[in-house]
Amino acid sequence: MKKETWKELTIGTINLDAGNSVKNLTGTWRSGKKPQFIQDKCIQCFFCWLYCPHSAILVEGDEVKGINYDYCTGCGICSVECPPKEKAIIMVKEEVKLAEGGAE
Amino acid sequence: MAKLKDLAAMEDRLVAGHGMCIGCGIPIIFRIVLRATEDPLIIANATGCLEVCTTIFPRTSWNITWVHSAFENAAATIAGVESMYQALKKKGRIPEDKKIRFLGIGGDGGTYDIGLQALSGAVERGHDIVYICYDNNVYANTGGQRSSATPLGASATTSPEGKESPGKLQRRKDLTKILVAHNIPYVAQASPNRWQDLYKKAQKAFETEGPAFLNILCLCPTEWKYDESQGIRLAQTAIDSCVWPLYEVENGKYKINYLPKEKKPVLEWIKAQGRFRHLFKEENAWVLEEFQKQVDEDWEELHKLANL
Amino acid sequence: MSTLKTLNGNQTIAEAVRQIDPDVMAAYPITPSTAIVEAIAKFKADGLITGEFVCPESEHSAMSLCIGASSAGGRVMTATASQGLALMWEMLYIAAGLRLPIVAAIANRSLSAPINIHGDHSDTMGARDSGWIQIYSENCQEAYDNFIQAFRIGEDLKVRTPVLVGLDGFIISHSMEVIQVEDDDEVKKFVGEYKPVYPLLDTSRKMTVGPIDFTDYYFEHKRNQIEGIENAPPVIEAVGKEFGRDFGRQYGFLEEYRMDDAEICIVVMSSAAGTCKDAVDELRSDGKRIGLLKPRIYRPFAHQKIAEALKKMKAVAVLDRSSSPGAFGAPLFTDIRSALYDYEERPHIVNYVYGLGGRDIKVEHFKEVALKLEKIAETGKVEELYGYINLRE
Ligand SMILES: Cc1ncc(C[n+]2csc(CCOP(=O)(O)OP(=O)(O)O)c2C)c(N)n1
Ligand code: SF4
Ligand code: SF4
Ligand code: SF4
Ligand SMILES: [Mg+2]
Numbered sequence: 075m076k077k078e079t080w081k082e083l084t085i086g087t088i089n090l091d092a093g094n095s096v097k098n099l100t101g102t103w104r105s106g107k108k109p110q111f112i113q114d115k116c117i118q119c120f121f122c123w124l125y126c127p128h129s130a131i132l133v134e135g136d137e138v139k140g141i142n143y144d145y146c147t148g149c150g151i152c153s154v155e156c157p158p159k160e161k162a163i164i165m166v167k168e169e170v171k172l173a174e175g176g177a178e
Numbered sequence: 179m180a181k182l183k184d185l186a187a188m189e190d191r192l193v194a195g196h197g198m199c200i201g202c203g204i205p206i207i208f209r210i211v212l213r214a215t216e217d218p219l220i221i222a223n224a225t226g227c228l229e230v231c232t233t234i235f236p237r238t239s240w241n242i243t244w245v246h247s248a249f250e251n252a253a254a255t256i257a258g259v260e261s262m263y264q265a266l267k268k269k270g271r272i273p274e275d276k277k278i279r280f281l282g283i284g285g286d287g288g289t290y291d292i293g294l295q296a297l298s299g300a301v302e303r304g305h306d307i308v309y310i311c312y313d314n315n316v317y318a319n320t321g322g323q324r325s326s327a328t329p330l331g332a333s334a335t336t337s338p339e340g341k342e343s344p345g346k347l348q349r350r351k352d353l354t355k356i357l358v359a360h361n362i363p364y365v366a367q368a369s370p371n372r373w374q375d376l377y378k379k380a381q382k383a384f385e386t387e388g389p390a391f392l393n394i395l396c397l398c399p400t401e402w403k404y405d406e407s408q409g410i411r412l413a414q415t416a417i418d419s420c421v422w423p424l425y426e427v428e429n430g431k432y433k434i435n436y437l438p439k440e441k442k443p444v445l446e447w448i449k450a451q452g453r454f455r456h457l458f459k460e461e462n463a464w465v466l467e468e469f470q471k472q473v474d475e476d477w478e479e480l481h482k483l484a485n486l
Numbered sequence: 487m488s489t490l491k492t493l494n495g496n497q498t499i500a501e502a503v504r505q506i507d508p509d510v511m512a513a514y515p516i517t518p519s520t521a522i523v524e525a526i527a528k529f530k531a532d533g534l535i536t537g538e539f540v541c542p543e544s545e546h547s548a549m550s551l552c553i554g555a556s557s558a559g560g561r562v563m564t565a566t567a568s569q570g571l572a573l574m575w576e577m578l579y580i581a582a583g584l585r586l587p588i589v590a591a592i593a594n595r596s597l598s599a600p601i602n603i604h605g606d607h608s609d610t611m612g613a614r615d616s617g618w619i620q621i622y623s624e625n626c627q628e629a630y631d632n633f634i635q636a637f638r639i640g641e642d643l644k645v646r647t648p649v650l651v652g653l654d655g656f657i658i659s660h661s662m663e664v665i666q667v668e669d670d671d672e673v674k675k676f677v678g679e680y681k682p683v684y685p686l687l688d689t690s691r692k693m694t695v696g697p698i699d700f701t702d703y704y705f706e707h708k709r710n711q712i713e714g715i716e717n718a719p720p721v722i723e724a725v726g727k728e729f730g731r732d733f734g735r736q737y738g739f740l741e742e743y744r745m746d747d748a749e750i751c752i753v754v755m756s757s758a759a760g761t762c763k764d765a766v767d768e769l770r771s772d773g774k775r776i777g778l779l780k781p782r783i784y785r786p787f788a789h790q791k792i793a794e795a796l797k798k799m800k801a802v803a804v805l806d807r808s809s810s811p812g813a814f815g816a817p818l819f820t821d822i823r824s825a826l827y828d829y830e831e832r833p834h835i836v837n838y839v840y841g842l843g844g845r846d847i848k849v850e851h852f853k854e855v856a857l858k859l860e861k862i863a864e865t866g867k868v869e870e871l872y873g874y875i876n877l878r879e
Contacts, residue, residue: 077702078236080709085646086585087699087707088684092692093241095195095232103200120182124373125410127205129194136183145194149201149399150407165407218689222554233697235707243686246696247553247580254547257540258512258554259686265509265538266560266687278689296550299543 100128104148107165111140111176116162122152132175140175180377185213189241196239197231201406203397203413204228206370207312211394212242214380219279222256224288225249227319228312250292253300253309256282260305279384282309285396286327287317290353301362301389308383308390311353314398322401326351329421330472331465332453334401339456344465349472357391358427364390366426366435370397371413375424375435382428395422403452412450418442420477425484432484441477444470488666488733495623495658498630498665499565499591499651500525504534505673506637508589509560509680512540512551514570517603518655519593522565537561545570549577549588556586557695559685561637564588567655568595571609575616581648582617583711584696585683587640588648590618591633594756594807595655596843604844605655607756610784611808611817617711619649619718620784622755624741626663629653631735632782634668637677638725645721646683647714654757654807656844668733676732715786722783739788741780742795744770748777750859751796751833753822754805755781758840758847762805765852776856781818789825796826799833800863803855805875807841815872834862840875851875 084090118138123131130146132139141152141163153163166172191212198204204227212219221244223229229246232239247255260280266272282300284293289311297309316334317323324334328346333339337346357365364386368376376394383390395416399406416422417436421444424436445466448454457465493501499522503511513523523541530539538555542548545566556562566574571592581588597608610620619639623629632651640649653659668676684693699707723738730736741759744766745751754762759780769776779795781788796802804823806816814820819837826832838855840847855875862868 075236078706080706080713083703083706083710084684085710085714086684087235087583087696087711089233089235089238089694089697090684090691091236092238092694093190093193095237095239096193098195098197098237100195100197118183120186123186124182124209125206125370127198127200127202128196129190129205129209133186136187142194147200149409151201151409154407155410220558220686220689230698233694235697235699235703238694238697240694241692243689243692244694245554245557245686246698247550247584248576251547251550251577254542254550255554257542257547258510258551258556259558260554261510261512261538261540261551262555262558262560262562263687265536265555266558268538269509269536271560272687278687295543296547299547303540303542 099144101144101146104146104168106148106168107150108143108146108148108168109141109150109152109163109176110166110172112162112164113177115158115160117158119157121155121157122163125151125155127151140177143176179374188213191219191242192232193239193241195237197234198227199400201399201409203314203370203409204312207394207396210370210373210376211310211380214377215279215384217277217279219281220259221245221281221283222252222259224252224284224293226285226288228283228285230319249288251296252282252284252288252293253297256280256307257300257303257305260307280307282307284311285318286311286313286315287325290326290351298360301357301360301391304388306388308392310392310394312394312396314396314401316398316401318398318401327353330469331457331462333456344462345456354393361430362389362391363387363429367393367422367424369395369413369417369422369424371410372417372424372436379426401453404450408450415442415447415450419444419447420473421447423477423480425480432480434480434484434486444473488668490664491667492662492664493626494660494662495626495629495653496521496593496660497525498626499633499653501667502630502633502673503563504529505670506634506677507535507537508563509537510540510555510562511537511564512542512548512555513564513566514542514545514548516567516570518595518659519565519567519591522591545573546577549574549581552588553577553581553584553586556588557584558687559682561680562588563590565591567593568597568609571613572597575613578613578616578618585646585711585714586648587646589633589636589640590648590650592650592652593655593659594652602843605657606842606844607652607807610650610652614785614817617647617715618785619647619715620652621649622652622782622784623658624757624759624780626658626661627665629658630665630667631729631737634673634677635725635729635737639718639721641680642721643681643683644717645714647718652756657757672732676729718786719788737782739781739783739791740795741782743778743780745777745779745795747775749775749800750856750863751777751779751799751802752805752852752855753779753781753802753818755784755818756807758805758807761847761849762852765849765856768849769853769856774856774860787821789821792822793825793829796822796833797829797831801859802833802835803838803859804835805838805840809839809842834868836862836868836870837872838875845876847875
């Protein structure tokens with residue numbers, strides 16, 4: 075990314091490009107483990123969405139559809155908070171190959 | 179009652195790509211809080227983890243109007259924004275019916291300590307603002323120094339445990355009650371694990387005419403030193419042990435919002451966190467006892483205030 | 487039509503505030519600027535102004551409020567002095583960094599310790615690197631005129647920089663003077679409508695104001711900030727001229743008093759310049775070729791104009807009403823001496839600190855300085871580069 079010269083910057087230290095941090099892919103921080111989403115166990119309670127610190131739960135329409143690995147840092151909160159006895163999110167080794175979104 | 183599905187459909191005001199730690203509790207709090215009003219919202223944020231991790235130029239995680247000026251003055255800064263809003267409305271340069279909400283945000287350092295005076299002044303003057311303290315019990319951004327919100331016995335870098343010390347020697351400051359003493363219309367304590375309670379409190383705060391204050395327990399795996407996947411469980415332990423009681427004070431009337439079925443010993447809260455590890459040494463046993471005693475006293479006092 | 491009124495310095499500032507009616511005024515009381523704050527509060531109570539007046543719990547919060555209010559998108563002023571300005575110090579830099587055209591009236595007063603309520607320039611000189619434009623006033627009339635012009639200068643779209651207007655504590659703030667007060671409508675017209683730049687209250691545009699920079703952007707943002715004050719000189723001149731056209735009193739960067747054929751010169755700012763004029767008149771009638779140079783604008787510093795005015799002198803004394811312990815002379819002196827460096831033709835130049843904590847400076851003291859300058863001019867030798875006036879030695 076080309077960095078602005080001092081003349082090109084907006085006066086008064088203002089960033090007008092709202093929400094552009096979505097370009098920072100925090101998923102690169104993940105190490106060791108990642109969540110796997112098991113769709114047919116999901117009761118669509120949205121707790122994973124609610125408690126994910128890095129906005130990494132994929133929601134399409136009004137359904138949780140999986141994990142956005144671009145942002146997921148692998149904290150595991152979603153898995154712990156997933157209510158079904160047989161969890162709809164489990165933590166697996168980073169090496170395990172999963173489809174996009176981690177859905178089974 | 180709000181449904182999470184519906185909240186999820188709302189636009190994010192704090193978006194992905196921020197630099198807060200793995201398992202951090204701050205973004206969880208603001209996911210809920212920033213959905214509690216649909217009105218335009220302007221935020222003044224004190225220096226601290228939230229501010230630093232969301233605005234590293236040229237990136238920003240704020241999808242809303244946001245301003246930072248310094249560490250100790252989020253309340254004064256947002257009061258200034260609100261004053262201009264009132265002035266321009268009176269002068270007819272902003273339409274009379276244009277509603278904007280004003281939110282000041284600070285950590286416990288920016289609120290209990292260095293920003294206490296500015297907050298006290300702003301709420302005493304009656305600005306129509308909401309102020310939220312995310313209390314992670316420590317100066318997290320600068321690497322874990324004590325604040326007046328750090329609990330008794332916790333090890334922080336400026337109140338470290340050691341051969342001659344069991345960590346922080348003092349009891350936490352009860353900031354929520356200090357705000358209650360300002361006789362403002364709405365004061366509440368909340369925790370993200372009880373999200374509906376938090377959401378309702380934030381809604382009430384935004385709808386309050388005049389100043390409202392929320393003190394919200396904020397998980398910090400980095401400084402509390404616990405398994406980050408367990409954060410929301412840990413917050414549950416905080417309310418079940420009454421270390422962090424959930425209550426609100428509306429126009430002077432206290433109401434406890436959560437009564438644990440069975441009050442858990444504070445030990446459960448303490449043993450889960452590395453910052454208290456040294457308390458299990460024999461010579462520090464008195465701290466555990468004292469900690470429990472203080473929590474019991476506060477809980478009893480709260481019952482009295484709520485006429486339970 | 488302007489009217490003549492007998493007012494003290496604080497009252498003239500208050501009068502200008504009433505006429506301009508800024509959108510938000512946030513200020514905390516401190517001697518000797520308290521009366522400004524009280525007058526604004528009373529205007530508000532009497533319905534004479536429509537802007538919001540906020541009386542916060544400290545000067546730090548007063549400046550923080552000004553910053554919030556100014557970012558929100560409207561005209562903002564404050565008033566303070568001494569410890570109050572010192573307490574604002576952190577926020578002064580932030581106001582400048584955010585390019586907010588806040589206007590502050592400063593009833594210049596010394597800094598503790600020892601605590602002292604009287605006039606000197608320690609407070610504003612301590613803020614000289616904060617990025618604020620600094621204007622100093624000789625008397626009540628100038629305080630009034632400068633304060634009105636400050637809004638035009640700071641709010642100019644190329645400048646967008648906060649401005650402080652100094653008026654010497656007690657000597658001006660509390661001294662009655664007959665001044666010309668311009669018509670309310672004329673003052674309003676002169677100051678004009680406020681033009682917001684990136685106002686927070688325009689919520690249709692989402693923005694992040696005051697983010698954190700790492701090493702890759704801080705320097706560029708700072709340079710971008712410096713540009714504002716560097717753009718100020720032509721604006722200061724134009725506003726000063728326009729003020730002259732509208733109200734008959736024209737202003738520039740400097741006032742040169744009896745400098746035409748002068749060989750020695752005293753440089754002094756603010757109220758002391760008035761006394762110095764009397765001294766110069768008396769010395770002139772004794773046939774001495776002496777003049778006075780009074781800088782009005784201290785930041786941005788008119789180094790070229792000052793050097794041009796001084797280069798032909800044989801000896802110059804710069805009088806500072808503040809000290810800079812351990813430095814090579816007090817602030818005004820070091821600036822001026824450095825401005826002369828590039829000139830082959832340049833005077834001998836000495837520095838005197840005077841008037842700390844409100845200590846008097848009288849005609850006789852200026853005459854003593856003139857004697858010393860005469861000696862330097864004659865001998866070409868400087869025996870005392872740096873000294874104090876009216877101090878018990
Ligand atoms: C006047 C001033 N003093 C000290 C600091 C350094 N500082 C920045 S953030 C911070 C601690 C913030 O703690 P808290 O408010 O609890 O927020 P957290 O980092 O925990 O989110 C400190 C000490 C500062 N920026 N400004
Ligand atoms: S592990 Fe789950 S909660 Fe944590 S970042 Fe990834 S998706 Fe979010
Ligand atoms: S928490 Fe579990 S059950 Fe609930 S929506 Fe997420 S994946 Fe589905
Ligand atoms: S240090 Fe703590 S509060 Fe700060 S970002 Fe990390 S987890 Fe969050
Ligand atoms: Mg903190």
